[in-house]
Amino acid sequence: MILTVVSYNQFWLFAIIYLLSFVFQGLTQVFETPMIQATVGSDQLGKVMTCFYTLVSVTLPLGSLAFSFLADRFDLRLFLLLFALFYAGIFLLFLASHAFKKVDELQLS
Numbered sequence: 001m002i003l004t005v006v007s008y009n010q011f012w013l014f015a016i017i018y019l020l021s022f023v024f025q026g027l028t029q030v031f032e033t034p035m036i037q038a039t040v041g042s043d044q045l046g047k048v049m050t051c052f053y054t055l056v057s058v059t060l061p062l063g064s065l066a067f068s069f070l071a072d073r074f075d076l077r078l079f080l081l082l083f084a085l086f087y088a089g090i091f092l093l094f095l096a097s098h099a100f101k102k103v104d105e106l107q108l109s
Contacts, residue, residue: 017080022087031094 040048071079 014076014080017077017084020084 036048036052037045067079067083070082074082
């Protein structure tokens with residue numbers, strides 16, 4: 001059964017899946033900023049963080065275009081599943097990265 005519109009009975013299921021899809025994004029950002037702060041010297045921190053968030057702001061529209069293309073072509077439930085798997089995959093790659101494994105060795109100055 002393919003649904004393109006969320007009915008009233010499915011509202012809470014839709015809301016829960018939608019909100020849970022952002023959990024991995026939040027977890028990634030919680031680990032990301034302290035790692036940058038610990039690895040970059042304090043004299044360069046402002047420049048690096050400005051550059052980092054500028055790149056994030058520039059790439060947001062590209063992600064919006066990609067996911068809007070997917071949202072138009074797939075069923076809502078499949079799209080939300082793909083969206084959640086995409087963010088979970090990014091988070092798992094982040095956890096598997098070499099830099100994340102060395103986070104305990106980093107010292108904030």
